Amino acid sequence: MDKLKIIYARSHDLVEREIEGELIIVPLTSGIGDLEDELFSLNEIGRDVWARIDGKRRVSQIVEELKEIYQVERRKITTDVLGFLAELAKRKLIVEESPCQVT
Template identity: 40%
Template sequence: MEPQAEKTSHVTSEQYLVRSPFLAWRIIEGEAVIISPQERELHHLNEVGTEIWRVADGSRTLRQIAQELSQIYEITPEEVLPDVLAFAQELVDKGVAFLCDHPTSEDEIEEIGVN
């Protein structure tokens, strides 16, 4: 069964966030810089956005990502979850990440040619 990776307007905490394999990115001085070659766009993430990006490998739900962030920044998962959901939607809208209903790797996204 192929992964169902698609843009969505309704993000849920049980979805998995996976970076697009069609990008180049680096973490420089603690902040992610993402290059979209097709669109010729450069995206710069702040410290919290970089933490989300770093773990957006398709193996964690957005709820799990919120849990990890809550431990790093010493706030409750309930406080950070709305921001994680909104940021995930922003990444999807910019075309740099995908949301999936099950664990999905960047390689699986590349294999089905979602772009």
């Protein structure tokens, strides 16, 4: 499947908080472990991607919006966004939406 056509939604099993200007995401289903490994901190661009993970936008739409905001080459922003989304998915902070769930 073309990764740019995927639609992601945020997991319901997490807590996000802003602490001293930094957005911190903590999964609730990770079990007991090293808390530092479980915390996920987002920089400005990460926050912009996170804000667009709404269960409605395709990855291609997120890429296009960020390309316009940051005025960077499409290939660069695509690589960065796909890498970031892969990390979020690996940590189970986002889930793929099936096309029939999207309204």
